[in-house]
Structure formats: C-alpha cells, structure tokens
Amino acid sequence: MNEMTNSHILVHGFEYLEPASLEEAISLLREHGDRAQVLAGGTYLLVQIKMERVAPEYVINVGKVPGLDGIAPHDGGLRIGALTKIRTIRNAPQVQAGYAALAEACAAFGSTQIQVMGTIGGNLCNGSPASDTVPALMAFGAQLVLAGPDGERILPVEEFLLGPGQTALRDGELLVAVQLPPLPQPLPSEGRGESAGGAGSAFIKISRVAADLAKASVAAVLLREGDRVVDCRLAFGSVGPTVSRTRRAEEVLAGKPFSAELALEAGRVAAEEISPIDDVRSTAWYRREVVKALAHDVLQVAWERAGEQEAGGRKQEAGSRRQEAGSTVLRNTQYATRNTLRVGPTETHIINLTVNGVRHTLSVAPNELLLNVLRERLELTGAKYGCGIGECGACTVHLDGKPALSCLVLAVAADGSQVLTVEGLARPDGELDPLQEAFIEHTAFQCGYCTPGMLMMTKSLLGEIPSPTEDEVRDYLKGNRCRCTGFASIVQAVMGCGQDGDH
Numbered sequence: 001m002n003e004m005t006n007s008h009i010l011v012h013g014f015e016y017l018e019p020a021s022l023e024e025a026i027s028l029l030r031e032h033g034d035r036a037q038v039l040a041g042g043t044y045l046l047v048q049i050k051m052e053r054v055a056p057e058y059v060i061n062v063g064k065v066p067g068l069d070g071i072a073p074h075d076g077g078l079r080i081g082a083l084t085k086i087r088t089i090r091n092a093p094q095v096q097a098g099y100a101a102l103a104e105a106c107a108a109f110g111s112t113q114i115q116v117m118g119t120i121g122g123n124l125c126n127g128s129p130a131s132d133t134v135p136a137l138m139a140f141g142a143q144l145v146l147a148g149p150d151g152e153r154i155l156p157v158e159e160f161l162l163g164p165g166q167t168a169l170r171d172g173e174l175l176v177a178v179q180l181p182p183l184p185q186p187l188p189s190e191g192r193g194e195s196a197g198g199a200g201s202a203f204i205k206i207s208r209v210a211a212d213l214a215k216a217s218v219a220a221v222l223l224r225e226g227d228r229v230v231d232c233r234l235a236f237g238s239v240g241p242t243v244s245r246t247r248r249a250e251e252v253l254a255g256k257p258f259s260a261e262l263a264l265e266a267g268r269v270a271a272e273e274i275s276p277i278d279d280v281r282s283t284a285w286y287r288r289e290v291v292k293a294l295a296h297d298v299l300q301v302a303w304e305r306a307g308e309q310e311a312g313g314r315k316q317e318a319g320s321r322r323q324e325a326g327s328t329v330l331r332n333t334q335y336a337t338r339n340t341l342r343v344g345p346t347e348t349h350i351i352n353l354t355v356n357g358v359r360h361t362l363s364v365a366p367n368e369l370l371l372n373v374l375r376e377r378l379e380l381t382g383a384k385y386g387c388g389i390g391e392c393g394a395c396t397v398h399l400d401g402k403p404a405l406s407c408l409v410l411a412v413a414a415d416g417s418q419v420l421t422v423e424g425l426a427r428p429d430g431e432l433d434p435l436q437e438a439f440i441e442h443t444a445f446q447c448g449y450c451t452p453g454m455l456m457m458t459k460s461l462l463g464e465i466p467s468p469t470e471d472e473v474r475d476y477l478k479g480n481r482c483r484c485t486g487f488a489s490i491v492q493a494v495m496g497c498g499q500d501g502d503h
C-alpha cells in the first residue's frame with residue numbers, strides 16, 4: 001500500500017453504513033469484520049484513509065447511535081460515553097473538580113477543532129501510545145465497557161492496549177463507555193474517626209508546538225497524608241509501544257515523606273523503566289531525559305493538589321457531590337428501530353444542508369468531503385483546502401454551531417446540518433461582521449488562504465468565551481496559527497472585539 005498519499009478529495013471508495021442502534025452497529029461489525037472501520041469523530045480514521053494507511057470496504061459511522069454520548073455519575077465515580085467529545089470532557093465541571101489530570105489531558109489536546117470533533121472512544125481505540133487521555137485514564141484505574149455479539153464485558157484500560165495501533169477489541173466489538181472509579185479515599189484519622197489526607201492528580205505533556213502530539217506525557221494520581229505519600233500511580237505516554245505505568249517508580253514514592261529529591265528519584269527510576277524510540281517527534285535519549293523532569297513536575301502538582309484537598313476538608317469530594325445534581329445524563333439508551341442507512345461505494349445519497357441560511361438538497365457519494373461540497377458544488381470557496389489532514393485549520397467552518405474541519409467531515413454524515421462559512425459572516429446587505437471590522441482595524445491578517453479559517457475560529461471563540469483572556473485567545477486559536485504571518489495583531493483584534501462585547 002502506498003503510504004503518504006494525500007489529496008484534496010478522498011480517493012478511496014467505500015460503502016457507508018449508518019446504524020441507528022448499538023445492536024445494529026455490532027451486527028454490522030460482526031458481518032464485515034476486518035473489512036470495516038468504525039467512524040466516530042473521524043479525526044484519526046479519515047486521515048488514515050487519506051494517507052492510504054487503511055482502505056476499509058465499509059465505514060460504519062456510529063456517530064448517530066444513541067446512548068454512547070455524555071457524562072454521568074457512576075458507582076461514586078463517572079461514566080463517560082465513548083462518543084463524548086474531548087472538549088466536552090475538558091469543560092465538564094465534574095471532570096475538572098474530581099479528575100483534574102483528565103481535564104488537563106483534554107486541554108492539552110491538538111487544536112480546538114480536534115477537541116470539538118474527536119471522541120474519547122476514538123482516542124482509546126486508535127491504540128496510539130501518544131493518545132493524550134490514556135495516561136490519565138490509566139492513572140485513575142479506568143475500566144472500559146466493551147459491547148459485542150456476546151454481550152458486554154469490562155476491561156481495565158491497561159489490558160486494552162496491546163501495542164502501537166493494537167487493542168484488545170474483539171471482532172464485532174465496540175467501545176461503549178469509560179468508567180472512572182472514585183478517587184482514592186483519604187484514610188481515617190487515628191483516634192478521631194474523621195478522615196485525613198487527600199488525593200490529587202495532574203497531567204503534563206511536552207510537544208514540539210502547542211497543537212501537536214506528545215513527545216512525552218505523564219499523569220499522576222497521588223494520595224497523601226501529612227508529609228507522606230500514601231500511594232501514587234504514574235502513567236507515561238509516547239515513551240513506549242503503549243501508554244504504560246511505571247510501577248517501580250511508584251514503589252519509590254509509596255509510604256515516604258514527599259520531597260523534591262524523592263520526586264526526582266522517582267523520575268530517574270521511571271526513565272529506566274520506559275522503552276522510548278527515535279521518531280519524527282523526538283529521540284529516545286531526549287525522551288528518557290525529559291521523563292525525569294516530567295515526573296518531578298507532575299508529582300509536585302499532584303502533591304500540592306492533594307494537600308489542598310486535605311486542608312480543605314475533602315473539597316474534591318464535596319465538589320463531586322455538587323456536580324452529581326447538574327451532571328449530564330447519558331442519552332436515552334433505548335434502541336431506535338430505524339434500519340441502518342447504507343450507501344454503496346458507487347451510489348449517491350440525497351442530503352439536506354442549510355449553508356449560510358440557504359437550504360440545499362444534494363446527492364453525495366460516501367467518500368465526498370464537506371469541504372469539496374462547499375467549494376466545488378456550492379462554489380463557496382472561502383473554506384480552503386490547505387493540508388487536508390486536520391493540521392492547518394484553513395478549512396474551518398461551523399457545523400451545527402461548532403467549529404469543524406470540513407476536510408475531515410463526510411458530507412453524507414452531515415445530512416440535516418446547519419453550516420456557516422466565512423461567506424455567511426457578513427449580513428445579506430453586505431455589512432461586515434464586527435469581528436471582520438475588528439480584523440481590518442487591527443490589520444489582523446494571515447494570508448488570504450488562512451484568514452477565513454482564522455475568522456471562523458475567532459467567531460466561535462467569542463461565542464464560547466465572550467470576554468477571553470489573552471491566554472484563552474492564544475490557546476483557542478492554536479490550530480490556526482501560522483509562522484509566516486503576524487499572530488499578535490489577531491490576538492489584539494479578538495481581545496478588542498471581545499471587550500466591546502460587539503460581535
């Protein structure tokens with residue numbers, strides 16, 4: 001197979017299947033076996049197809065299967081549906097309060113668009129040692145709920161990952177949910193019957209640029225009492241064939257008084273336990289060195305957080321109780337009865353798209369991308385084809401109100417959606433959006449190719465965070481930055497627009 005091919009269209013043809021229930025999805029997976037690939041957010045699979053690394057005969061889009069999306073309390077911890085988006089997890093109060101390392105891992109993830117589109121299920125099932133959520137899930141002792149032809153089974157995340165790109169998923173199996181146990185509980189305090197101690201967690205990632213996969217990453221979950229580490233779990237990403245725990249380093253910490261020297265010693269032991277390689281992102285030597293510093297830093301943060309919980313009288317536990325009332329409940333798990341949508345590789349399917357307020361009825365092939373439909377069929381050329389693999393942000397549009405990379409969206413899957421492109425920002429009478437005016441006022445431009453995507457992202461940013469700080473602006477736009485033009489003036493334009501509240 002020819003690797004590294006990429007073009008503005010998706011060359012490979014496949015049959016598109018859109019099951020309406022979990023049962024249908026499992027039965028399709030069982031029927032088509034290795035010839036099928038599951039599609040969730042598509043941010044990994046569609047890149048793999050474009051690069052000709054996989055060539056499925058069937059693409060099974062599980063995105064519309066009910067019951068797989070959302071965060072809910074479960075057995076004192078949380079249950080996160082496999083289709084839950086990375087950004088939803090990052091922003092969920094119950095994750096931020098109880099599982100800081102997971103919220104931080106989601107925040108460190110790729111670009112904002114990838115966070116909005118990518119799912120936790122896809123992050124686990126692609127089997128990458130660089131998957132950002134996995135070190136945190138492993139450190140928390142997460143369990144995976146897998147559904148297949150023989151029913152459901154539960155597997156610890158450590159047993160799920162077998163090697164690069166390899167998981168323990170069996171034929172016909174789908175990842176349904178991730179279950180997070182409650183944090184380790186503080187110990188009863190001697191003689192007083194009250195609890196003492198606290199638990200804390202943290203995640204750190206080192207990457208070449210902000211919107212990139214990890215050179216190395218680490219998550220720690222630590223239980224402390226007074227000046228002593230009671231227990232600790234450390235899991236590293238991108239420094240071996242799978243994400244893995246460093247148990248000898250954990251043993252260095254257990255039961256000892258915490259100090260910077262102890263954290264460094266744990267880092268030195270962890271550096272001996274990992275098995276990094278040289279690749280495009282880093283060298284094995286660098287990875288081994290940086291792991292020492294990462295271990296030290298992550299332990300320091302987790303230690304301090306555990307101390308805050310200890311001092312605050314089990315603040316985190318109170319936090320998680322608070323969220324239970326307002327938590328998202330997993331969507332209705334009733335199985336729908338409608339049959340699977342099937343579109344053969346040489347067939348087309350009629351879809352409806354409302355683009356910039358105008359409804360279009362189009363006949364599309366399974367492998368047609370939203371970007372191609374917008375540019376070539378509707379002649380809306382504002383969204384640009386840049387990299388084609390999710391890295392530049394030039395193709396960004398809004399899909400049902402959220403930023404989306406149109407080079408990684410199948411048009412057939414977008415049936416019934418509302419799309420906003422840069423052409424739709426101005427009013428019908430031609431008056432520019434205040435954001436466009438602010439860009440002009442601040443001379444805030446990238447090149448003609450990249451500016452439309454940047455405008456769509458800044459519009460979305462101001463919708464989500466009306467008065468962003470400079471750090472929030474820089475973080476939100478990390479997937480659209482380009483070294484060849486000025487970024488400072490864009491940040492100023494957005495801040496100016498946000499402060500005025502005029503957008």
Ligand SMILES: Cc1cc2nc3c(=O)[nH]c(=O)nc-3n(C[C@H](O)[C@H](O)[C@H](O)COP(=O)(O)OP(=O)(O)OC[C@H]3O[C@@H](n4cnc5c(N)ncnc54)[C@H](O)[C@@H]3O)c2cc1C
Nearest residue numbers: 038040041042043044045110118119122123131132175390
């Ligand atoms: C530009 C760019 C930047 C990225 N940056 C990061 C990053 O910083 N950190 C990071 O961790 N990842 C990153 N990724 C990788 C990817 O975006 C994430 O792994 C994402 O979480 C994948 O989720 P998805 O829903 O898009 O998966 P998909 O592409 O839909 O699926 C991924 C794989 O998992 C399988 N699959 C998906 N869901 C299930 C399920 N429920 N059951 C069984 N199999 C399933 C699919 O068949 C496929 O093989 C990046 C990708 C791109 C293109």
Ligand code: FES
Nearest residue numbers: 386387388393407
């Ligand atoms: S063209 Fe879509 S992200 Fe580059």
Ligand code: FES
Nearest residue numbers: 446447450482484
């Ligand atoms: S290539 Fe467009 S701004 Fe750099």
